[in-house]
Amino acid sequence: MTSESVMAFLAEYWLIFLSILGLIAASAFFSGSETALTATSRARMHTLEANGEVRAGIVNRLIERRDRLIGALLIGNNLVNILASSLTTSLFLGLFGDSGVAIATIAMTVLLVIFSEVLPKSWAISSPDRFALFVSPVVRIYVAIAGPLSTAVNGIVRVILGIFGVTLSNDEPMLTAHEELRGAVNLLHREGAVIKADRDRLGGILDLDELEVSDIMVHRTSMRVLNADEPPEAIVRTILESAYTRMPVWRGSTDNIIGVVHAKDLLRALAEPDMEPANLDITKVVQKPWFVPDTTNLKEQLNAFLRRKGHFAIVVDEYGEVQGLVTLEDILEEIVGDISDEHDIDIQGVRQEADGSIVVDGGVPIRDLNRALDWNLPDEEATTIAGLVIHESKSIPEERQAFTFYGKRFIVMKRVKNRITKLRIRPAEAQQPAE
Template identity: 40%
Template sequence: MLFVFFILIIVFAVLAAFLSASETAVIASSPFRLNQMAKKNPSASVLLELQKQMPVLIGCLLFTNICLLNGMASIATELFRQYLGPLGLVIAPVVVSALTALYVEILPKIYVYQCPERAALFLVPLLQFLKRFLFPITLLMDRIAHYSLSWLGVSSTKETANTLEDLRGAIDLHAGSGIISHERAMLGSILDLSRVTVSEIMVHRKNIVSFNIDLPFEQLCEYLLTAPYTRIPLWKDSPDNIVGVIHLKTLMRYLQKKEKLKENSDIYSMMKAPWFIPETSTLFYQMQLFKEKHSHQAFVVDEYGSLLGMVTLEDILEEIVGEIRDEYDVDFPGVRTTPQETYLVRGCVTLRDLRRQYEWNFDEPSVSTLAGLILHTCRTIPEVGTVVRIKEFEMKILRVHHHQVTLIEVTPMRSEENVQ
């Protein structure tokens, strides 16, 4: 009889260990990873369906596990009582609890947690059998649990998952450096396209390379052909009054066909009408419009129709992949390092570029440039020599031109831990 009891305890313990492992495997399995595995492994699809009924499945596992553990404890207590008498009733709970916690709960869960998807796929047949066999009992227990929570005033309705935040969390957990770090930054930038507006990345109107359409034709052609861009805006009367955009390929073809072009009316025939967009357009929406209209350039205006700046398809792509440089670009324009480990930064450099290039995070959504951040912090136009402390950075104003902060010396402050 002793041998039979001992065998029953071992069987109950093994089954309980499998159920404990199953519980951890099902909970810890990533739905995203299972969704990818389901394309090749049908068991992954079954596991995904089981996860959708998580309360019933967990109730099934816990009910079976508790029955096995109680049966094992009852048999062990009876054996201890037979051989140790009343003292066995005191020793049995301590010994059984310690062995159960270690070998039935802790060890299986630790092992399964290392590879939850693989373990869950292996245990799928067991999970399906228990769910079907104990479905009436576990469904009844689930209903009782929900009614009990309602009686206590606790809502049992599962909150709707924020898929976008789930993706951001998964991307942030994509640990690593080098190529992995760049991949993480690119994936995060793709999600930002739907909430970043064109006004945050546009080229300000003061920095737009444009020319007066009323210039003498030969002089205008000389300016256009020496410009570092292929699409050049043209203005009339004022740089804020953009009247057209000329493509250098169109100009070159026109110059090849006609040897003499002396009238500015030829420019009007070559240029295209400018495309104006509101400043509130998101990058994702604007990129879709670029694809639909087969255009690469648009001009940003405010609610009053005043020109704010210009945005191109390349600007949006740079938000995803980082700075795209060609033979005419310079290395991260607007920032220069000094031997004293400080940075000379132009005021027009955007905070997003600084975050992407140097991982400087200022978390200020209301401004887009470094000069705007300083004005927002000071609440006044600072004088030359003014030192401003923003987060872990010390900023010294080096140049102010026409009430605009144009050059700043940025010194990252070292924390006490780094200094030590």
């Protein structure tokens, strides 16, 4: 064909050219909308809707029925792509004869890949929330029109998959809400958007359902308790010298907790006229003890503390024997980390050595080590670091005995009777002869 005939042909078929360009633009719209609406943050959309953003509400309603939305967009995208390719093929056949089919195929492949797939999807994924808000009004109208067809297509797909034993269900998600939150927080931490302290606090909140009071309680061997049969002066002196505001009181046996004394109640009693420490009857000052099972999870215990407006509970096992005590502060520390005040006693439970090793008291909780040092030691079978060593070694180790597991070298430094009281921990690859 001569140049004059080509120009005449283009002048005659300019409407087809404009139609092809319009169809490519429509394909780009469908591709970008699909990417943005499937990648947008539902949490951010809910926040924006609560703040009065009308388009965010449209986005939320669209993604509530994701299968209907995606089906409608895919139908529209395929429809405009096929129509654009057909028009181009027809046009090129008139321009180039039989070779126009091959030319049209190559040209449309390049145009659709660049301008209808890669470009709009890259744009949408770079800012999915903004893109979704922008296209949502138009998409809502389109889905209202094409939605019934999309629903019919989805029904046919489900029937076909059902023949092969595949069932599609939207009722049960693969991840729980807690797992999704935890995964999002960990991902943001790795990307640097969330600092370690914030990750630990959020993780602490999510862990409340998985931990029991036995995991964080003060064990009975570490409890500070009062014997009700001791002289009143000794009891008063012990309470005033203690760093704790509440202390359990027992009589006859440490398993027989008869009450909990609060330092303020003691001071009020001593402030009574003609009251001397020697005349104090501690049983008239104590509050009724609150006993909780050691299997209670922390979320339930926290709610119980809030309902009762209490701060202190005695932990017992299934036989009613005292196992330890738990306070509201213990649970809050699982969320925010250690809470210290001017009366707290500084206990050196973890010490960094010059050679890079860590010297740890046996009673240090595994969770505290994991938080402080960003380790991942398991805490399902044991609560303390000494308990982990005993569990993994299946024995009560001797002093200077060493074990390697979970990428760490554990060396028993001190043992008192059957209790491991001090350990040295270093990376497994940095093994040295046991001390």
